[in-house]
Amino acid sequence: MPERGDKIALPVPLEAFDRLMPLHLRVNPDGRITGYGPTLAKLLGRQGILGHGLFEAFEVRRPAGLTSIVLLQAHAGERLRLTLRHAPRPVAFRGLAMPLAEGAGMILNLSFGIGVVDAVRNFALTDGDFAATDLAVEMMYLVEAKTAAMETLRGFALRMQGDKQMAETQALTDTLTGLRNRRALAQLLERLTQSEAPFGLMHIDLDYFKAVNDTFGHAAGDHVLRWVADVLTGEARMTDIFARVGGDEFVGVFPDLTDVDRLTSTARRIIEALSRPILFEGRMCQISASIGITTSVNYAVPEIARMQHDADEALYASKRAGRGQAQAYPSGGVVRDSAALDDRRSA
Amino acid sequence: MLGLINRSFQFFLSDTYGVEFWENVAKVADIRVSGFESMLIYDDKLINQVIDAASALLRRPRESLMEDMGTYLVSHESLQTVRRLLRFSGVNFGEFLNSMEELPERGRLVLPELELPEMELCDLGGGHFRLRCRARFAGTGHIVMGLLRAMADDYGALVLLDHLGLDAGGEVISVQIADQALYEARPFSLGLSVG
Numbered sequence: 001m002p003e004r005g006d007k008i009a010l011p012v013p014l015e016a017f018d019r020l021m022p023l024h025l026r027v028n029p030d031g032r033i034t035g036y037g038p039t040l041a042k043l044l045g046r047q048g049i050l051g052h053g054l055f056e057a058f059e060v061r062r063p064a065g066l067t068s069i070v071l072l073q074a075h076a077g078e079r080l081r082l083t084l085r086h087a088p089r090p091v092a093f094r095g096l097a098m099p100l101a102e103g104a105g106m107i108l109n110l111s112f113g114i115g116v117v118d119a120v121r122n123f124a125l126t127d128g129d130f131a132a133t134d135l136a137v138e139m140m141y142l143v144e145a146k147t148a149a150m151e152t153l154r155g156f157a158l159r160m161q162g163d164k165q166m167a168e169t170q171a172l173t174d175t176l177t178g179l180r181n182r183r184a185l186a187q188l189l190e191r192l193t194q195s196e197a198p199f200g201l202m203h204i205d206l207d208y209f210k211a212v213n214d215t216f217g218h219a220a221g222d223h224v225l226r227w228v229a230d231v232l233t234g235e236a237r238m239t240d241i242f243a244r245v246g247g248d249e250f251v252g253v254f255p256d257l258t259d260v261d262r263l264t265s266t267a268r269r270i271i272e273a274l275s276r277p278i279l280f281e282g283r284m285c286q287i288s289a290s291i292g293i294t295t296s297v298n299y300a301v302p303e304i305a306r307m308q309h310d311a312d313e314a315l316y317a318s319k320r321a322g323r324g325q326a327q328a329y330p331s332g333g334v335v336r337d338s339a340a341l342d343d344r345r346s347a
Numbered sequence: 348m349l350g351l352i353n354r355s356f357q358f359f360l361s362d363t364y365g366v367e368f369w370e371n372v373a374k375v376a377d378i379r380v381s382g383f384e385s386m387l388i389y390d391d392k393l394i395n396q397v398i399d400a401a402s403a404l405l406r407r408p409r410e411s412l413m414e415d416m417g418t419y420l421v422s423h424e425s426l427q428t429v430r431r432l433l434r435f436s437g438v439n440f441g442e443f444l445n446s447m448e449e450l451p452e453r454g455r456l457v458l459p460e461l462e463l464p465e466m467e468l469c470d471l472g473g474g475h476f477r478l479r480c481r482a483r484f485a486g487t488g489h490i491v492m493g494l495l496r497a498m499a500d501d502y503g504a505l506v507l508l509d510h511l512g513l514d515a516g517g518e519v520i521s522v523q524i525a526d527q528a529l530y531e532a533r534p535f536s537l538g539l540s541v542g
Binding site for chain 2: 148
């Protein structure tokens with residue numbers, strides 16, 4: 001065993017205690033507080049606890065039942081958990097008490113432990129309030145560095161989330177027209193059928209679009225498709241969704257709208273709008289549209305494939321009947337475009 | 348290299364010279380305009396591409412650009428955190444300087460992948476020091492010098508700094524501290540002011 005050095009009690013000036021252990025506390029053999037370090041003094045404020053009984057000023061929480069100086073002597077050198085009652089608000093400490101030489105009482109050293117962060121804030125402590133050997137400042141450094149690192153990570157996560165949302169939106173959008181794409185439509189129809197919500201379905205196929213493309217070129221075709229998207233969006237309620245599902249094929253979904261008359265009149269307005277000539281770079285492009293309609297109430301259990309098939313049937317019935325028309329499934333109500341209708345009415 | 352360093356450079360350039368300038372740098376350096384992410388690891392050569400591009404576009408030597416970057420890290424209002432974290436290293440500039448050797452360790456404590464320059468401080472007496480730093484990319488000494496200059500200002504210390512160039516141990520900076528007692532440090536509270 002190495003030599004332990006001093007074998008007698010050290011005469012330590014109080015100033016040394018204060019510098020070495022700014023959170024210590026001295027107690028006489030009767031358990032009265034006779035002095036304490038400068039940081040503890042800072043916590044206690046002007047009133048102080050000089051001359052108070054140690055167990056009035058502090059509650060010893062662990063070990064339990066430690067309520068007298070005799071018992072404290074018996075637990076010398078053990079880890080204590082205490083609460084200071086006299087501060088503006090209770091402060092929790094870790095502590096360690098050791099007897100002084102020649103029965104002169106005890107010395108109790110305290111530490112904030114993990115509570116150091118709150119203590120520093122609540123009592124505006126500075127590095128001068130801790131012993132130079134204390135790791136409190138490193139602890140504060142870590143807390144602040146961790147906060148900054150977390151902040152950075154949160155920013156990173158938010159940017160990633162934004163990118164993800166944008167990617168998802170792009171994945172569901174038809175880039176030419178800004179309408180939904182086939183994938184978005186499939187998701188929407190699946191959601192609607194799963195939730196058993198009623199809805200109307202409209203298949204729209206442009207008439208004479210190929211002629212525009214062939215005659216005026218793809219730029220004209222793209223212009224027409226964007227214009228079609230504008231027309232469809234203009235006819236949509238907030239909840240209605242239009243998707244472009246093929247070159248010149250579109251699908252409209254109308255949640256909670258199963259009234260065939262209303263759907264047909266919407267279809268009629270769309271056909272009427274699409275049948276007006278479109279100006280592109282000084283040239284007139286002329287298209288129209290054929291539309292097929294069905295609604296989920298036509299089916300005991302609406303099945304997407306079945307509904308799309310029936311809407312297509314109605315659409316091709318419109319085509320066969322001379323284009324520029326809307327028909328609803330099950331067959332019946334043929335509706336010509338409004339000009340034709342007006343002709344019929346006036347006839 | 349951890350993107351935090353690259354991103355600091357990116358923000359130094361866009362805060363100092365404007366976002367458009369950064370976009371030009373990104374174009375010349377052949378990197379994405381959105382730049383770097385702090386927590387991702389990037390190839391070391393990218394930071395050099397950025398510094399070279401900025402240096403060419405500004406017609407300024409790399410060294411002076413890097414020194415400005417060091418000052419920016421400490422003094423720009425958007426980066427209060429760096430200054431605060433550095434202030435935890437000491438109560439005055441002398442103590443701060445003496446803690447520079449701990450810097451890589453302090454960095455690793457928070458971000459294990461953050462490789463800050465290795466430092467070695469030699470006390471020549473009379474307030475005169477030699478600080479050697481070794482890092483992954485050339486010119487780091489100039490960043491450190493800019494950072495020391497700004498920290499000296501923050502501590503209110505009068506300090507003379509000089510980059511002495513390279514020796515076998517790395518880049519060498521001469522530091523001369525004038526009488527510390529004459530100057531008051533800017534107040535610093537240990538606790539974050541936010542709740």
